[in-house]
Amino acid sequence: MPHDETIAPDSALARLAESGRLAEVVDVASPVRAELDAAARRYTRPLHVRVSGRPGSGRDTCVRALGARLAVSAARDGASDDDADLWVHVLTGPARQADRDVLDTLPTDRTLVLLGKSDTHRDRQVADAVAAECAEGIGRPVHPVSALLACADVTEAELDLLRRMSATGETVPVMSGGFLAAGGDDERSTRTSLLRGLDRAGIGIALDLLAREPGGTDPADNDPAEINRELWARSGFDDLIPAIRGCMEPVRQWRLIELRARLEGVAARGPDRDAVEHLLQQAYRPATEVA
Ligand SMILES: Nc1nc2c(ncn2[C@@H]2O[C@H](COP(=O)(O)OP(=O)(O)OP(=O)(O)O)[C@@H](O)[C@H]2O)c(=O)[nH]1
Ligand SMILES: [Mg+2]
Structure with missing residues (x-):
């Protein structure tokens, strides 16, 4: 043979x-x-992705996002099974030596490199520019994504809070303590879950979406499902589909x-x-x- x-x-x-x-x-x-x-x-088993990155880079959130948005089975590095077809490495900025060391061990034709937490950059253009800088540093494509936005699950109570914030022009200060305390005891748990779910930048993006049509006729004003869809669309996860497809022949x-x-x-x-x-x-x- x-x-x-x-x-x-x-x-x-x-x-x-x-x-x-x-x-x-x-x-x-x-x-x-x-x-x-x-x-x-075994040959026809579903695609399985292994997510790596430095501690705190957003690996667990990325695993959830791959499942929620792309219906892809994923586990983070250190998981017990060793059955990945495809690897996703999450950067938070230009690759450090620890990132390069990991990337050196992964099969280039079955690995995607992401710039995670893209929402934390001022806007999409800045995130794209940082991703381009990361790509230049490692000599391969880097895709900007926000796993947090991809997992957005704004509830009715959180949307009500966002509407109130939008109406009063409240923004999220850099120090989150002030944001959590601002609504008193009644709002504290909603504020906490909103901040945990969307983070500061995500709340800003949600407020921008609500402000888009001041007349209040936009569906995002009325429906958590609509605002979640809008947030998912801004996560960059849909843009990963062609890149994943491009790895399918090597897989x-x-x-x-x-x-x-x-x-x-x-x-x-x-x-x-x-x-x-x-x-x-x-x-x-x-x-x-x-x-
Ligand atoms: N703003 C923002 N925060 C994110 C994003 N992804 C993850 N985070 C936050 O980053 C922190 C770490 O996220 P994890 O997904 O647990 O990252 P990890 O690599 O598993 O980190 P450890 O479990 O701490 O090693 C959490 O507070 C997340 O909410 C993102 O896309 N945007
Ligand atoms: Mg984690």
């Missing part, structure tokens, strides 16, 4: 694995059928390599060796050549 060759993405092996019909190459009573089924299930290739290794193990154990060897030979032949 020519191990150095990449496996043709249009090979019969790839097609069989993707259609979940791998086990059909052996008889229903074959002792290897269950192993082939397990190999096929597929790695899964095929893993599948091949697994099938070689099945073949080596003996039962139905010929059928499994035949399957392995199809890794290099386009599906159209195989009857």
Whole structure:
């Protein structure tokens, strides 16, 4: 078996694995059928992302955002399973040595680098400029995102508070103590959850959204779901979709390599060796050549 060759993405092996019909190459009573089924299930498992970054960079929030906005399964570095297809490394500014050390260990063609907490920059242009500076420093694309905005879940009570703030022109001071105390005991828990959920910059963005149409006809005035959608749209997570798509072919290739290794193990154990060897030979032949 020519191990150095990449496996043709249009090979019969790839097609069989993707259609979940791998086990059909052996008889229903074959002792290897269950192993082939397990190999096929593993090959078609959902994409799994591992999120890395320096402490406090926003890894846990990014894991939540990937799940909430892109329906992608993710875990942060240090999680026990070691099953990632794709890596996401979160920067908070130009890469430090610790970031470079981690990036050096990750597969370039299956790693995205993010500039996290993009909401903390004055506006999108500034965040883009910082991301461009980060990209220049490491010689690869860096995507500005706000995982916090991507996870925004403004409640009715929080939206009411935002409306009151908008009406009185209240802004969030740099020191959060004043913001939390401003509404007295009645508002303290709503102020706390709003600050935890959106942070200072996110509250500012929400207030800008409410101020967009002073007449109050904007749907964001009336509906938490609408303002949440607006905040998600500003998170930058949608912009990750093409970048993730761009990693899919290398992901597929790695899964095929893993599948091949697994099938070689099945073949080596003996039962139905010929059928499994035949399957392995199809890794290099386009599906159209195989009857
Ligand atoms: N403004 C802002 N804050 C964020 C964002 N993402 C995370 N944070 C905040 O940063 C702090 C750390 O976030 P985590 O997601 O726990 O980061 P982590 O890398 O898991 O950090 P540790 O668990 O402390 O090692 C929390 O207070 C988050 O609310 C973001 O996009 N914008
Ligand atoms: Mg954390």
